[in-house]
Amino acid sequence: MTAMTTTATGRRTAWRLVLPAAALVLVALCLRAPFTAVGPLLGELGGELSLSTGALAVVTALPLLCFGLVSPFAPSLAARLGVHRAVLLGVVALVAGVLLRLAGAPGLYAGTVLLTAGIAVANVLLPAAARAEYGARSALVLGMIVASMAASASIGAGLAQPLADVAGSAVLGLALWAVPVLVALAAIAALARERWRAPRPAAAPRGARAALLRDRVALLVTLFFGLQSLAFYAMLTWLAEILEDDAGVSPVTAGGLVALAAALGVPAALLVPPLAARRPGQGGWVVLGTVPVLVGIVGLLIAPGAAPLLWALLYGAGTGISFPLAMTLVLQRTRDVGQTGRLSASAQSLGYLVAATGPLAVGLLHEATGGWEPGLVFLLGVVAAQLAVGLAAARPRLVGEGV
Incomplete structure (x- = not known):
């Protein structure tokens, strides 16, 4: 040749x-x-x-x-x-x-x-x-x-x-x-x-969808996907208003901070999947994706006006890491194309239904109390649960292997 x-x-x-x-x-x-x-x-x-x-x-x-x-x-x-x-x-x-x-x-x-x-x-x-x-x-x-x-x-x-x-x-x-x-x-x-x-x-065999949701690994991945989606869409919906009301920033600045926070998902999505897939377990990535959000929410609760840029960036960085990590877990916890598709469907179906409740809950809590603190406390609990669920989902197990 x-x-x-x-x-x-x-x-x-x-x-x-x-x-x-x-x-x-x-x-x-x-x-x-x-x-x-x-x-x-x-x-x-x-x-x-x-x-x-x-x-x-x-x-x-x-x-x-x-x-x-x-x-x-x-x-x-x-x-x-x-x-x-x-x-x-x-x-x-x-x-x-x-x-x-x-x-x-x-x-x-x-x-x-x-x-x-x-x-x-x-x-x-x-x-x-x-x-x-x-x-x-x-x-x-x-x-x-x-x-x-x-x-x-x-x-x-x-x-x-x-x-x-x-x-x-x-x-x-x-x-x-x-x-x-x-x-x-x-x-x-x-x-x-x-x-x-x-x-x-x-x-899928008859009853495969129900069986998938009875599998502990599949359920953990699904819950992690749902909880991180809830935190992300709550940020997109309400963070600008929280920054305006509690941090005292202008509407234009608040919108810019939310856009900047969301944009952090682009580099994170390029880096997280190939790096997280190198190891059998992804526990460190779960921590990296949840702790910044927890810190950002605590900052918004305790001192919103002290560093609104920092709180927004921490929230955006954490949610930006968590979404590609959730998609990576779908790949890492399945054996073949068919199983990947079924787990992806399960995670996204239940996950997005869970996510739809987050912005609504934060909005209703604000309407009922007149402040953003109850909604932020709610999100703090959601992200804490995301950390616990994510650490379990990150263990190197495949769907069907149990605990």
Whole structure:
């Protein structure tokens, strides 16, 4: 074989390694922005569509509820269609939902349900797709996927108003997210076509879902995912108002601090999965992801105005570490692609339903007491439970091995 032939073969091999990861990352980049872009535009949407504040609040609650309700069906879809084609179907639903939001107020609700259902399928199956493509080396790709999700959330919130200004209305601004989703659709369609003969994950045996939740390892991973999600979404929902009311910062500064805190999830997502996967146990990473949040919450309780930047960064750093760690535990505690998909579905289904209660609980406690201290104490208890559950989930055991 000549040197030129060897070089060409090496380049083809490199592209075959890079292209699947690129397709999966492009999909991940579309899995948060279409719904995080809604929050900054709620006032304009209410005016354009004649919706009350309560009606708009329902729109913001729909994504987490859809994640929780749709996620359990993703593994069955993968067993029927194959992992790649199931992800493709999820992206098709995503682009259809984004475009459906052009149809006035009913379209806003229906489109949000449809696009978040598609996101839920992709959320669950992207780790399984990464495992199917890269096997034992999938932790690095998983990190890229999770980082892309975090970046997507930040990009969606940051570009919401500029896109609405360019489009001339909030509704049209939301519809512009169809452009990157269509790019991702083309990429995952090409990958699914290449993998159409790939073996499909085995369908779960009857009662497998219930059996999974009776398994101690699976239950611990699921609980850890839910508790860290609750802390993260409570931060996104209420931290800005806490900083305004208790730390005395301006609304613009409070929003900037929350955005900065959330952005810490991007580098964390790139670093945590490959590093945490190097060892059989991940207890140190659990501590690293929970203790900063505990310190941040205590700071907000005791001296909120003393160092609001520090408290926000500690909260963001801890939650930024915990999410990719939760996704890594799904990989590290399972044996094969099918089991990875089932545990991912379990963790995300129950986890996001748990997460949906957090912002609501903090808000109700504030409404009942007029202060943020009860809600912060509640979050302190949640994160303390996350630490205990995480340390147990981090032990080097696989699903089915018990304690």
